[in-house]
Amino acid sequence: MLSNYLNQIRGGEVKTFLCTDVTETISQLELYELGSSMDGKVVIQTWDQLPEHETVLEEILHVLARVTLAIWPMWYAQEVAFRFSEEKPFEEALLNEFKLRELQATRQDVCLPWLKAAVSICQAGKLPVFQHFSRTIQISQLALTISPRDLVIVLALCDLHPLEYRLLSLAKVSTWLAQETQARIVVLVPAELAAQQELDSILYGAIPFPMLVAQTVTRPVEEESKHLIWPIQGKPHPFSPGEQLLAKKLSQDGELASLFYFNQSVETSRGKRYLVDLLWLKGKVVVEIDGYRHHGNSFAFVEDRHRDYELLISGYIVLRLSHDEVVNDAEIAVEKIRDVVKFRHGQQLIIK
Numbered sequence: 001m002l003s004n005y006l007n008q009i010r011g012g013e014v015k016t017f018l019c020t021d022v023t024e025t026i027s028q029l030e031l032y033e034l035g036s037s038m039d040g041k042v043v044i045q046t047w048d049q050l051p052e053h054e055t056v057l058e059e060i061l062h063v064l065a066r067v068t069l070a071i072w073p074m075w076y077a078q079e080v081a082f083r084f085s086e087e088k089p090f091e092e093a094l095l096n097e098f099k100l101r102e103l104q105a106t107r108q109d110v111c112l113p114w115l116k117a118a119v120s121i122c123q124a125g126k127l128p129v130f131q132h133f134s135r136t137i138q139i140s141q142l143a144l145t146i147s148p149r150d151l152v153i154v155l156a157l158c159d160l161h162p163l164e165y166r167l168l169s170l171a172k173v174s175t176w177l178a179q180e181t182q183a184r185i186v187v188l189v190p191a192e193l194a195a196q197q198e199l200d201s202i203l204y205g206a207i208p209f210p211m212l213v214a215q216t217v218t219r220p221v222e223e224e225s226k227h228l229i230w231p232i233q234g235k236p237h238p239f240s241p242g243e244q245l246l247a248k249k250l251s252q253d254g255e256l257a258s259l260f261y262f263n264q265s266v267e268t269s270r271g272k273r274y275l276v277d278l279l280w281l282k283g284k285v286v287v288e289i290d291g292y293r294h295h296g297n298s299f300a301f302v303e304d305r306h307r308d309y310e311l312l313i314s315g316y317i318v319l320r321l322s323h324d325e326v327v328n329d330a331e332i333a334v335e336k337i338r339d340v341v342k343f344r345h346g347q348q349l350i351i352k
Contacts, residue, residue: 005207006152009184014174016199016206018191022158025188025209041146043067044154050162053169057135060153060177064142065129070238072122076103077147114141136180143181151183160190167198174202233275236262242289242326243277249330256337259283268314274307278337283344284316287337291323317344 009015019025026044045063050056068075100119103110114137118128130138143151155174162170170187178185187202194203236243243262250256264279266286278287290304308318319340326333 006184006186009152009186011148011184012178012182014178014185014187014202016187016189016202017209018194018206019188019209020191022156022188022190026154026156041067041150042152042154043146044156046156046158048158050157050159050166050170052166053173056169056173057139060155060173061135061139061142062127062129064139064146064153065127066239068118068128068142068145069122069126071146075145076107077150109144111137111141114138118145139177140180143183148182151181152186153177153181153183154186154188156188157190157193160192162193164196164198167193167196171199171202233263233265234261237277240289240291240323242291242321242323245330246278246289246326246333249334250337253334253338256334256341259341260287260337266311266314266316268310270310270314272310274311276311280341280344283341285340285344286311286316286318287340288318288320289323289326290320 005015005017017025026046043063045060047056051059100112100116103112103115111133114130114133117130117133118141121128121130128138128142155170155177157170174185174187177183189199191208193199194206236247238244247262250260259280259282260278261281262278264276264281265273266276266279267273276286277289279285288304304320308320311318317340319336321333321336
């Protein structure tokens with residue numbers, strides 16, 4: 001199981017996986033991580049064609065910045081590290097200033113000038129990327145906000161014929177990134193590149209990772225971000241438009257708003273633990289929002305059905321909604337959820 005390998009990687013270490021199919025390996029990683037079998041937050045940067053050195057660094061910087069903005073204000077593995085309120089901006093500014101001073105006194109690794117700038121720009125809803133800070137400072141500080149102890153950065157290369165000097169650059173960037181962030185760095189490369197000397201520095205202890213035969217469904221519709229996959233327990237996935245829209249609609253529904261919570265952990269009767277998209281705990285109803293990128297292959301098909309089986313024998317009803325369905329007509333999605341709730345209430349009356 002891929003997640004077992006990842007849990008064994010130490011902070012500040014690079015581990016390379018030689019994949020028969022990088023895209024399908026990512027699919028496995030996503031499914032296992034979303035299934036709560038992995039410890040940590042996963043950020044993925046994928047390249048269909050390996051770019052130049054500067055572009056690689058810029059894309060890594062921006063993907064970390066997007067995560068940092070998405071989890072604002074829950075930085076440094078704290079429930080609420082900072083505060084923001086449009087109704088009380090002055091009061092919140094004072095509280096944030098107090099928090100900044102507290103971090104300055106207790107965290108030697110925090111760069112206070114960067115942090116002040118990042119707090120200010122995230123309050124405005126903008127990406128915390130700056131011209132006046134070095135890339136090293138920015139990437140290391142972004143990793144700190146996410147929490148390096150829990151962070152797995154996956155660099156996935158789908159390119160079967162990359163230029164050799166760019167491969168050498170990827171190896172150097174991977175090692176540098178591990179040193180600067182102290183996160184776990186995972187490099188996924190095609191097995192065909194196993195003999196490339198440019199990757200020698202990160203190939204020691206590389207793990208061959210065979211895949212099940214799968215048929216990937218290609219969709220032109222943009223769903224969840226292709227870079228970022230980890231959810232925040234209790235909140236809609238920050239990079240899933242479907243979950244974000246459904247959360248908004250449910251919050252406006254007097255009947256359903258108090259029943260369902262996003263990204264909740266469920267343990268089955270056989271001891272398996274899953275992270276489900278939406279849960280009504282008392283009624284034992286699970287709602288899953290399936291995107292084609294995560295679920296559009298035979299491996300995901302099998303995993304989803306075993307997951308549904310485990311939940312079924314544990315007393316849960318599972319409603320699966322497609323991501324496109326939720327985005328295109330959220331009202332119908334809400335009505336389907338309402339129908340399942342009514343059905344569950346009817347079942348409970350019969351049982352009583």
